[in-house]
Amino acid sequence: MSNLVLSCIAKRRSHRKYLNTPLTEEQIATLIAAAEQAPSAVNRQPWHLTVVEDAAIIQDVHDACKREVMKQPENQRSSARYQNPEFQVFYHAPCVFFFSCDDSRYAQTDVGIAVQNVCLAAQSLGLGTVILGLPRDAFAGEDKQRLEKQLCFPEGYQFMLAISIGHPDDTKPPHTVREGLVTRIP
Numbered sequence: 001m002s003n004l005v006l007s008c009i010a011k012r013r014s015h016r017k018y019l020n021t022p023l024t025e026e027q028i029a030t031l032i033a034a035a036e037q038a039p040s041a042v043n044r045q046p047w048h049l050t051v052v053e054d055a056a057i058i059q060d061v062h063d064a065c066k067r068e069v070m071k072q073p074e075n076q077r078s079s080a081r082y083q084n085p086e087f088q089v090f091y092h093a094p095c096v097f098f099f100s101c102d103d104s105r106y107a108q109t110d111v112g113i114a115v116q117n118v119c120l121a122a123q124s125l126g127l128g129t130v131i132l133g134l135p136r137d138a139f140a141g142e143d144k145q146r147l148e149k150q151l152c153f154p155e156g157y158q159f160m161l162a163i164s165i166g167h168p169d170d171t172k173p174p175h176t177v178r179e180g181l182v183t184r185i186p
């Protein structure tokens with residue numbers, strides 16, 4: 001069985017290299033609409049989306065992340081990738097969506113659903129994405145308040161996930177599926 005939705009689900013990958021080509025206004029508006037159309041528990045919509053194309057702001061969040069991670073003992077760092085001076089947590093994507101949310105019961109789930117809506121919509125537009133949890137480190141340290149203000153998080157909202165979005169410049173096979181992931185009870 002095949003249709004556009006199934007094909008986008010099957011073809012989506014996490015992309016970690018992007019061309020230096022900005023998204024069009026129409027693409028960004030379409031992706032924002034995909035987030036807005038996501039379901040949420042009791043229709044609370046308990047998240048906020050901040051869309052950033054300014055490379056200096058994106059780099060600033062990366063720098064804050066790296067500063068925090070480098071404070072941690074080497075064997076406890078959230079990612080060993082910071083050792084590589086070339087590594088940027090946003091992979092130099094031309095556009096990053098930052099999702100923050102409140103602490104209500106299903107807020108994190110609601111963010112996840114909106115995030116996947118954006119990723120599949122991006123796939124349907126021929127764009128690539130990667131979902132990012134690692135930027136959380138930037139919002140856990142001394143830059144927390146400054147960055148939350150700069151990214152316009154509403155009062156009481158915390159960073160939850162980001163998505164790097166752009167024209168992919170890499171290819172990747174589909175991920176392998178862990179054994180025992182599914183049980184069917186006839």
Ligand SMILES: Cc1cc2nc3c(=O)[nH]c(=O)nc-3n(C[C@H](O)[C@H](O)[C@H](O)COP(=O)(O)O)c2cc1C
Nearest residue numbers: 012013014016130131132133134135161172174175
């Ligand atoms: C909640 C979540 C957080 C993630 N955080 C990161 C991240 O910070 N950096 C990164 O490179 N990939 C991140 N990923 C991407 C996963 O590594 C990726 O989805 C997984 O390896 C499967 O590969 P695929 O997306 O190509 O199928 C994240 C994915 C999810 C769902």
